[in-house]
Amino acid sequence: MQSVREISRARSTGLFGGAFWAAVAGAGALGIAGCTHFLGDHGAPGAATTENLGPQDAGTPPRVRLLTAQQYANVIADVFGADIKPGTPIPPLRRTDGLLASTSASVGVTAGQVMQLQRSASAIATQVVDNGNLENQLPAHRDYLVPCKPKADHAPDDACAAKFIRSTGRLLFRRPLSGPKVDEFVGRAHRAAEELKDFYAGLSSVLEGMLVDPMVLMIVDKTEPDPAHPGRRRLDAFSLASRLSFFLWNSAPDDAVLKSAESAEINTPAGRARVVNMMLASPRLENGIRAFFDDMFGFDDFDNLSKDATIYPKVSGTTLKDAREQTLRTVVDHLITRDRDYRDLFTTRDTFISPALAAVYQVPAVPGWVPYEFPPDSPRSGILSQVSFLAVHSHPARSSPTVRGKALRELLLCQKVPSPPPNVDFSILEDPKANFHTARERLTAHRSNPVCAGCHRITDPIGLALENFDGGGQYRLTERGVDIDANGSLDGKDFKDPVGLAQAVHDHPGLPVCLVKRMYSYGAGGPLTDADNPELAYLNQRFAASGYRVPDLLRAIALSTAFSEVAETPAAPAPAPRTASLPASQAVAQ
């Protein structure tokens, strides 16, 4: 076995180095440009369908997307096993049009990130071929991740290397490697094994190179002429397999999905339907659902969330971690396991609970996660009253009706609340003689400033209905000794408490429409434009007809013509987002 230094030297002597970095940098530039080029031309016969798959002239632009951090982790876990530690080489994305995922087609890869990716690749490759450690009870990964035994550990074995490269490369690149590509990798493994006098070190070097290959790190939409629609183009079978897989599983296609692409079955309506149904029935669907809702709900905010321990002593780091998990468990259970109406997610009392959360909810618990149902007279109704939403949309030391109202409108109703003006006058609130007790009193005073009133009227009547929950998500009836008035309103519907708000959100026509928009955008890999409106109208109709069942929506998106077809014309610039507003006649709830 060679030393780390020797292996590093071999890798830096030009076996893989320069070309790979150049390729990654090039792909980074490609990503920055938000590429819409037609990258391939691998025809496969299609078949006509009589099923309504949405507007036939709809399509999406082909994109080059950088894997998200979670996608990268899922790919490594699915290909090599969960005990291979990938590190976190991909930084968080910024949010575009309500989703982090929508940014993945317009990010660049800096030189520093390439270094991080290379470090992770090296660590992963080393783990994959390691020989285990009996004393530390670590398995020899090479025994089951390398599908053959070399003739000798200290020398090249091209046949065995080819077997590993072909099988692993197919999963990482999400399509079979061509013969010349396999030969190229085998040649590199041969030279490295020879130089390092270690067959596995040679494999490791090749694997490290694969893991920093732009075609592995980026989801590249390759297109081909669509025989079913002469003159138009569609995603090729493997790009469609990847788009489906990252949409439904947040990970790369598995062997079965790749086989359907290899046989071109995925290009036929019946075959694609079979594949999609198989994917929807897979346990991996939970990963996909979690990833989507974690993104849509803005739960990345949990990564930087902390609460004032003196004010919220029960809200520890464990509590916040569990709060995120609670809502995601609720989502998966409600939408997938029980196949319930999406809108009911905002009124359901069924959830799961852990000991740390139980202390906040003031109920008993046993160790671990257990199903839990809030009683009928509980103010906890739906996920808006769970600790996750309440805590993440509050300040470290107090609640915020404004932030909560803004989050609800933007995240769940796809509305845009304008940012505050730069020079807000806080003189009323700063007046030491003012003796405000509750958030309602403070915000009422604040809204006397007409510059502030416009936006606060949009957000505050929603958030004030959640004031029975403090900034840590704990139930309360008073603030600073004064009873809390939880009256509120949402777009013309009045309510008197959090349960009323939950019902109003449930009944809001924008709720399912927003989910459709976000989910289609998520699947298509980028922000939508007006050109997508016909497709959205179709999906909204399908979603409503299904009784707002999310698996049906996923299926409708995955099978729609637009999902696999290339947009006819270049995408128009994104329209200005709709801004939430109240009817002029509507009074502000106090």
Added chain:
Amino acid sequence: MKSLSNRAYGMALCAVLATTGLGSTRLVNADETTSQLRDRSIGYVTTDLHWSVYQTPNLSVDCPDGLNGNGPRETFKALFPQGGPVETTQLAREGLKVFPQDKQAQFPYILAKGPVAIGLNLDGKVGPNDFVSPTGETGINNQFFRVIGCNAQFRSPDGQLQLFANKLIRSFGFDRIMIEITQVDSLVNADNVEVTIYRGRDPLLLDATGEKVAPGGSQRVDMHYGKQLIQHMHGRIANGVLTTDPIEGVWPWAIYFDVPTVLHIHDMRLNLKLSSTSADGLIAGYTDVDSYYHWLTSWSTHHLAYGRLDPSEFYWALRQNADAYPDKDGAMTAISSAITVNMTQVFIEHTDANPAEPVQRTADAAH
């Protein structure tokens, strides 16, 4: 970026509120005294135990003669200034620790002399040796305070036993003792309540600081090794204070890992100030001297040396001040005592008591 814009949106407003003090909130339950009651019951788990010692800042009242100075090192040096064979010097003294002799102490032992002690009136009388409580109650029986009051081991804040014996309450599952009060209509007044002592199975729920135990945690009852520790008491709550009738009690309190020591306390009773989040007060009774001594000597001699507590000398002091439960020869075997206890509200789960019962009870959750 949504997350930043969300926060930024309210940031300007909240920053001003925070600086003006208007942003702080206070959690107030619907009914501070009953909000944790479930099915007319409430549970508490032990978080702190200290032998009750009434201290004055300069020892003037409780220990006018100062603190004890004859620990193992001092007595050994006095007895064997020239050293000697191990078996007749070190081993002999160590043997006395394990098998103490009920005979006159060889060195002066300083007893607490002040009139004030923490404790309860166990016998309902006011006698010449009784103390007055810090709040003025007469007839306080706590002769144990007389023995330990002037020993640095037991004094706050840094007495070795005060510090480390208490530390194990939170970290050692053996000491996870809980009480469940049932038939409670109010934490202020309830004429007839039942109190059951259990051992819990689960780690304590720490708060966000990591330093304190948070109320609202859950504990499963240990029905395996802990079954023999289950004890029942009858009591009452008056003005927010729980008092129980005396029982022949045991209280597990291990002060050294892997040494499962249990205190035997005659006429054991509880006197606890209750709230929805805590129960604080006393465990009082006549502690069996030998069980106590076994408890104490589960610590090594070098630990006892830090407090200048020579075990065999200490044993003599204990026997001299024991004041109850005479043996057939008339020698007292138990000593009146009090332990200051702090408990935090916890939900007690009887999952092992009745396996047929659903894991999670939901109907009793208020919110």
